Amino acid sequence: MxxxxxxxxxxxxxxxxLSTLAGKADxxxxxxxxxxxxxxxxxxxxxxxxxxxxxxxxxxxxxxxxxxxxxxxxxxxxVAGFEMRQVVLALDEGRTLEGRTAEVVQELRSAGGYRGVPVPLMALETRAGETIASGTPDPIQTRPVIDRLFPGSVAAQMGAQLIQIGSGAVEWPVTTSAVTAGWANGELANVAGPTTYATTDKALKPEQTLGIHMRVSRKAMLQSGDALEQAIRRDMSGTMGAELDKAIFLGTGANGQPLGVVAGAGTYGITSTSAAGPATWAALRAAVVRFMAANAASGPEAVKALIRPEMWSYMDGTEAFTGSGVTEFDRAKAQLGGIVQTANALPTPGGTPPVALLTTSAGGVAPVFVGLWGAVDLIRDPFSDAQSGGLRLTALTTADVTVARPAQLQVVTGLEITDPS
Known part of the structure; x- marks a missing residue:
């Protein structure tokens, strides 16, 4: 106590x-x-x-x-003890879920409705002791349970923040007013104002559903549990991670896709400027200056750049100063807070100069928000592969993308990667 x-x-x-004693007259x-x-x-x-x-x-x-x-x-x-193998066998053979897997599924079902077996996103990550080609997990921010992007995700490296949503839509009020200060012009004069304090709501809505279709052969199901566990997790996490990365940056906003940051730069109000020249540090530096002029970044070390491998190859092979051995890529890497390369999240040059995306996290606010609704809904198709004894699985998840403050992103186009001579 x-x-x-x-x-x-x-x-x-x-x-x-005291009340008893005080009441006595004698x-x-x-x-x-x-x-x-x-x-x-x-x-x-x-x-x-x-x-x-x-x-x-x-x-x-x-x-x-x-x-x-x-x-x-x-x-x-x-979730650390969740076994995908149990989920597959439950869908295929009707085997009862046991242990931690059963507890996790029961907890997810109580929070939302699922046609199949709900699978937490964290269970799709590669477990300790395994390796993947893209590297090890490096989340931008530690969040509870499954609120983080997949390991090696380009979106995570560029500062995007994943928001786990139970149901409904989520909005962020973002200040859009231009409140200014002014001096009183005289002893009895008034100061500047008043100025309206205005905000704009940035919403994430559950209108886009990403699906993964997977076939599991009878041979795979008869293999050892760990082999099936790792194979299914790698397939699902790799496919979902790659497609989410692509949609976050290149989503068209049509045909069921969310509107990506690069593809929807004009809609989001993101500044897009053509360098109209070689891909050099000077071309990227101009975008950094615009960040600093807009009070979105305190310096180049607060800015990250997303480029394609073709642009890295050109910059790394171009000397900044003749005979110095210092390349344009060396100059950019020394100044910026990080350079991320991707062949999936930026458009292929295809005869046109490549595009670069620069982001900064101003005031601790992420440049991009990615919303995921609930867990992955894993559904079994018992009929399509019945003749071969196989199993078909469909994994569904709902996601959306939004930009809170366009001033935290810059798109640079027209970055030439060929020698004009």
Missing amino acids: LESVKISRRQSEIRSE ATADEIRSMETLDAEYRANETRYRAALIAEDGERREAGTELETRSDREFADL
Whole structure:
């Protein structure tokens, strides 16, 4: 029991005793001395009570933080033991889910409806001891349970933030007003204003569904559990990660796709400027200057660039200063906060100069928000491959993309990667 609670109870007892003694008209000398003793104890306890509250305030704050994160950690521990093999066998043979896998599925079902077996996104990540070609996980921000992008994701490296949404739409009010300050022109003059404080809502809506279709042969299902577990996870995470990356940047906004950052630069209000010249650090530096002029970045180290491999090849083979051995890529890498290369999230040159995307996280706000609704809904098709004894699986997830502040992104076009001579 907290010390402050003990003191509070004792104070109640003292008040009760004092009220009894104070009601006596002919109190004895012993009773009067008792009242004096109780009164002194009561005053001393008031001081002790205030001291106990101050001392326990820190403990309450720590306990509150512990309670806020405990459920997320407990669920993360459950997901760490989630087995895709059990899900596949449950869909194929009707086998009962057991252990942590059963607990996770039950928890996800209680939060939303699924036609098949719900699979947490975190379960699709490659587990410890496995390797993937694209590298190891490097999330931009630590978030509870499954609120992060897949390992090696270009979107994660460029500062995009993944938002896990249970149901409905999510909006962010973004300030759009231009509040300015002004000096009073004279002793009795008014200062500038008032100026309307305006905001614009940026919404993520569950209108786009990404699907993965997978065939599992009878031979694969009869192999060892770990082999099937790893193969299914690699296939699903790799396919979903690549397609999400592509949609986040190149989504057309039509045919069921979300509107990507690069493809929808004009719609989002993102500044797009043509370099109309060779791909050099000077061409990228102009975009960095625009960031700084708009108060979106404090310096080049706060900016990240997304380029294609063809552009890296040209810049790395072009000397900035003749005979120096310093290439244009070296100059850009030394100045910027990071350079990410991709052949999936930017359009293929195809006879036109490639495009570069620059982003910055101003004030801790991510340049791009990616919303995912619920878990992956894994559905079984028991009929298509019945003759061969195989199994068909469909994994569905709903996602959307939005840009909170267009000033945090810059698109640079017209970056020539061929020698004009």
